[in-house]
Amino acid sequence: MARHTAPILDLSTIEDDRPPIRIDGVIYHLKTADELSLMDSQWFGKRAEELKVLGASNDSDDMDGLELLLRTIVKRAAADVPDEVLAQLSSTQNMAIVEVFTGLLMAKRISQAGALARIANPQTGANSSLGSSTSMAAILAAGSTKRPPASSGLS
Secondary structure, eight states: OOOOSSOSOOOOOOGGGSOEEEETTEEEEBOOGGGOOHHHHHHHHHHHHHHHHHHTOOOHHHHHHHHHHHHHHHHHHBSSOOHHHHHHOOHHHHHHHHHHHHHHHHHHHHHHHHHHHHHHSOOOOOOOOTTOOSOHHHHHHHOOOSOOOGGGSOO
């Protein structure tokens, strides 16, 4: 049986792992995916869907809603940014924070998906058969390059 030498999942309960952001020369922090509750995660997912809808609109009322939504997301994603600092951020700055925070959440989800994939499909160390220059998976995915015999009725 293969032994795992590297952890398949990396979790943290330490707040010092919070990603730093700098606003007006002062370092603040965003929350990490590990410290979000299930409700928080679902909330951020729903807000991401709303952002897509509002961002695709040309209606000025939707743009006002977009700005309000960005501010709401940033306030919830920021771990230690004072309200008076948040109030000074422009829509573009709020969008930048949302994009970075979303990217961090996606990176965490991708690493968790990778952990699941490694559990479901552990590498056995087996190689392709001798004389084979192509993996069986590649052949199955692409199909055979060998032409069928002329007598098969296929052209």
